[in-house]
Amino acid sequence: MPGYLPLCASRQNLLPAACRDCAWWQTTGGGRRDTDAAGEKRRQWMTALESTWGSTGLLLEGSNAATSGGLPPEQAGLTERSTDPVVTASIHFAPAAAVPRLRDLRFASLAPGSVLLFCLRSEGGRGRPQAKRLLHKALERLKERDIQEVYAFASLSGSPEDLDRCEFFSLRFLEANGFQRLRDNGDIYLMRADLRGLLSLIAQVETAVRRALRNDPTPSPAAWTRRETS
Secondary structure, three states: OOEEEEOOHHHHHHOOHHHHOOOOOOOOOOOOOOHHHHHHHHHHHHHHHHHHOOOOEEEEEEEHHHHOOOOOHHHHOOOOOOOOEEEEEEEEEEEHHHOOOHHHHOOOOOOOOOEEEEEEEEOOOOHHHHHHHHHHHHHHHHHHOOOOEEEEEEEOOOOOOOOOOOOOEEHHHHHHOOOEEEEEOOOEEEEEEEHHHHHHHHHHHHHHHHHHHHOOOOOOHHHHOOOOOO
């Protein structure tokens, strides 16, 4: 079974190097900072939020064995700590009001109390299924924290399997996982998910898929009814 770890400043070193030394979402303006400055800015940003809001993301644990292609550690070029858990996917989230980059994207302010998802990365060649699993778990964790609305930015460029881009999600990937288009500026789409109904719908779909794979009886159509919320 996959293991999940809250993403906090003390675990920043577990992120892929491309994320660990990047502070694009945590800053404003053009260009990118050098790696040391970016890493420190990210650490400060995460630490400040942890004390008032909580963890700012989620990590999916795997093992080096999963990325070694089945080879012995010494042949796969892994370190002596090759049996230690490693992060195979990561996703970030934070209160929308606490993400500086939103000021540069020039979209209207998001709803008070809403959360922004960003920087989903999947390592080890497992691609979309692994990313989907982590996305759903992140939404569950946010729902447990009484978050009702989640936003994300998406682009038409790239395929749903292109999951190593920092700035924006794949539009088709988010739409396939229950997000809806809210508005766009021609290139970038603001996407929204209402957690009050989305998670139950996802659970129903996944249950139906498992039933189909096991040739279980199909549930009544009434089970697919999405409960209305006020």
